[in-house]
Amino acid sequence: MSRSVRTGALLLAALLTGAAGGCSGGGGDSSRADTSAGQKLDWKSCPAPSDSEDASTGRAPGQSWECATLHAPLDYGHPKGDTIGIALIRAKATDPDHRIGSLLFNFGGPGGSGITTLPAFAEDYRNLRTRYDLVSFDPRGVGRSDGVKCLGDKELDSYYAADSTPDDAGERRALMDRVKKYAAACEKNSGKVLAHVGTSNAARDMDLMREALGDDKLHYFGISYGTELGGVYAHLFPKKVGRALLDGVVDPTHDPVQGALGQAKGFQLALGNYLRACAGSHDNCPTEQQIQRLLGRLDRRPAPAADGRTLTESLASGGIAQSLYSKDFWDYLTEGVEDAENGDGKILLALADSMNGRDKDGAYSSLQSSLNAVTCADFKQRYTAEDIAGKVGEFRAASPVFGDFMAWSLTQCTGWPVPGEWKTPDVSAGGAAPMLVVGNTGDPATPYAGARKMARRLGEGVGVELTYKGEGHGAYNSGDACVKRTVDAYLLDGTVPKNGTVCS
Incomplete structure (x- = not known):
C-alpha cells in the first residue's frame, strides 16, 4: 500500500462525486524507434483519458498541457532490441525568463500515473511552475507506458473481494491459488514487459528523459514510492542530481517483511490519531473495538453495497486503510463505518475502489497490477503460506486491525514469473548534490523513521532531513506553511535548510 495519496484522491473524488472529463497523456509505443539521448520529443495536445484511466484531470484553470512519448530500450542490457514508449506530460514555466529547467514528478505507487495526477493537482505546485516546466510521466509498466494487464475487470472485482486474511488451512490454500492464478494471468497478458519494469530501469528512463528535456541536471519531486525511485536514481547517476525533494519517504533498509510490518504499525498509529481526533469533534465516532468487530462480521457476512456488489472484510480493510492516507478522508471513514454497521457498505466500498484503482x-486502471509487477521485479524475496503464517502473530501485535491484512499481503510475489533484483535497494549517492528528505511523524504508509534512514543511506552531505509534525501521507501537500516555504526555497532558490529542521 505504499502509494501516494494523490492517486487515491483522484479516484475517490470521481467515485464519491461523479467527477468526469479532462486531459491525459501520450501512449506507449513498442515499435523500433530512436532511443538515443538526442531523440526529439514531439509535444502535442494531450488526448482524452480512456475508460480505465482516472477522469478528473486537467481541472486546474489556465493550465496548458502537452504530451509526448519518450522512447527507451525495453532492456537496457540489449539497447538495440525492442523499445518501450514512456508517456510524458508537461506544463511550461510561467516565467520563462527565470526558468531553471524541468521539474520531474513521480507520485508514488509503484503504479501511480503521473499523466493523470499532475494536471489534477497542478494548483498545488503553482509556485514551482513559475521557474520550472512541470513534467511527469507514466513509468514503464504503468498506464499509457505499456501498463501491466493481468485480470479483466469482473475478475478483479472477485479477486479484491475474496478473503485475504485466511483463518484456516483451507482458506490459506484458496488464497495461494488465487495469487498464483493472478501471477499466471500477468505473465499471459504482459509477459514481455514484466522483467523490465523494475525501479532501476525506471531510473535509467529518467536519465534519458533528463537529456531529452535538455537539462544538465535532474530536478526531481518524488512522493512515496517516488522517493525510492529518486534514491535509486541518485545512486546510479549521482553527478546528475540537481535539486531533489523526497516526500513521504520509503525506508530503503527494509525488506518486504520489514516494510509490511512498518506499514502495519504506521496504519495503526494513524488509526489511533484519527480516533482521538474524531472523538474530540464528533458524536458518532467508532472505537477500535467496533472496527475490529465490524471486520469480523464482514468476514462472515458481507454487507450490501452499490450496484449489487457487497462489502467484504478484505474490501473494508482496504477502504479503512485508504481513508487514513489523508485527514481529508477522515469524515468518509466516520460515515463509512457507521453506515456499514447499519448494513450499508457503499462508502467503505468506494474507499476500497479508490485503493484498487x-x-x-x-x-480498473493498471495501478495495482503495476504495483505488483514493479515490486516483484525489484525484490528477490518470495514467501510461502507457512512463512507468512509464522509471522502473523508479530503483525497482529503491531496492529490488531491491520496486522493480518498486511501480513498476508506478502503473498503478492508468490509464484511471480520473473525474479527480483535486490533484497533492499541501494541508494548510496556519494558526490550527489544535497537532496531534501521530508518525513511526516503521522504518516501511515511510509512511517517517519524511513526519512532518517533514507537521509543516512544517501550519504553525509547528500541527505538533508526535514521533519513535519503532522498527519497523512506526505508533507508538501498537507497545507503546512512551514513545509511549503522551506521546500519552495530549496527548489526555487537552491536554499538548503539546516539538517534536522522541524515544521510543526
Whole structure:
C-alpha cells in the first residue's frame, strides 16, 4: 500500500462525486524507434483519458498541457532490441525568463500515473511552475507506458473481494491459488514487459528523459514510492542530481517483511490519531473495538453495497486503510463505518475502489497490477503460506486491525514469473548534490523513521532531513506553511535548510 495519496484522491473524488472529463497523456509505443539521448520529443495536445484511466484531470484553470512519448530500450542490457514508449506530460514555466529547467514528478505507487495526477493537482505546485516546466510521466509498466494487464475487470472485482486474511488451512490454500492464478494471468497478458519494469530501469528512463528535456541536471519531486525511485536514481547517476525533494519517504533498509510490518504499525498509529481526533469533534465516532468487530462480521457476512456488489472484510480493510492516507478522508471513514454497521457498505466500498484503482463504471486502471509487477521485479524475496503464517502473530501485535491484512499481503510475489533484483535497494549517492528528505511523524504508509534512514543511506552531505509534525501521507501537500516555504526555497532558490529542521 505504499502509494501516494494523490492517486487515491483522484479516484475517490470521481467515485464519491461523479467527477468526469479532462486531459491525459501520450501512449506507449513498442515499435523500433530512436532511443538515443538526442531523440526529439514531439509535444502535442494531450488526448482524452480512456475508460480505465482516472477522469478528473486537467481541472486546474489556465493550465496548458502537452504530451509526448519518450522512447527507451525495453532492456537496457540489449539497447538495440525492442523499445518501450514512456508517456510524458508537461506544463511550461510561467516565467520563462527565470526558468531553471524541468521539474520531474513521480507520485508514488509503484503504479501511480503521473499523466493523470499532475494536471489534477497542478494548483498545488503553482509556485514551482513559475521557474520550472512541470513534467511527469507514466513509468514503464504503468498506464499509457505499456501498463501491466493481468485480470479483466469482473475478475478483479472477485479477486479484491475474496478473503485475504485466511483463518484456516483451507482458506490459506484458496488464497495461494488465487495469487498464483493472478501471477499466471500477468505473465499471459504482459509477459514481455514484466522483467523490465523494475525501479532501476525506471531510473535509467529518467536519465534519458533528463537529456531529452535538455537539462544538465535532474530536478526531481518524488512522493512515496517516488522517493525510492529518486534514491535509486541518485545512486546510479549521482553527478546528475540537481535539486531533489523526497516526500513521504520509503525506508530503503527494509525488506518486504520489514516494510509490511512498518506499514502495519504506521496504519495503526494513524488509526489511533484519527480516533482521538474524531472523538474530540464528533458524536458518532467508532472505537477500535467496533472496527475490529465490524471486520469480523464482514468476514462472515458481507454487507450490501452499490450496484449489487457487497462489502467484504478484505474490501473494508482496504477502504479503512485508504481513508487514513489523508485527514481529508477522515469524515468518509466516520460515515463509512457507521453506515456499514447499519448494513450499508457503499462508502467503505468506494474507499476500497479508490485503493484498487477502480472507477465508478467498474473499469480498473493498471495501478495495482503495476504495483505488483514493479515490486516483484525489484525484490528477490518470495514467501510461502507457512512463512507468512509464522509471522502473523508479530503483525497482529503491531496492529490488531491491520496486522493480518498486511501480513498476508506478502503473498503478492508468490509464484511471480520473473525474479527480483535486490533484497533492499541501494541508494548510496556519494558526490550527489544535497537532496531534501521530508518525513511526516503521522504518516501511515511510509512511517517517519524511513526519512532518517533514507537521509543516512544517501550519504553525509547528500541527505538533508526535514521533519513535519503532522498527519497523512506526505508533507508538501498537507497545507503546512512551514513545509511549503522551506521546500519552495530549496527548489526555487537552491536554499538548503539546516539538517534536522522541524515544521510543526
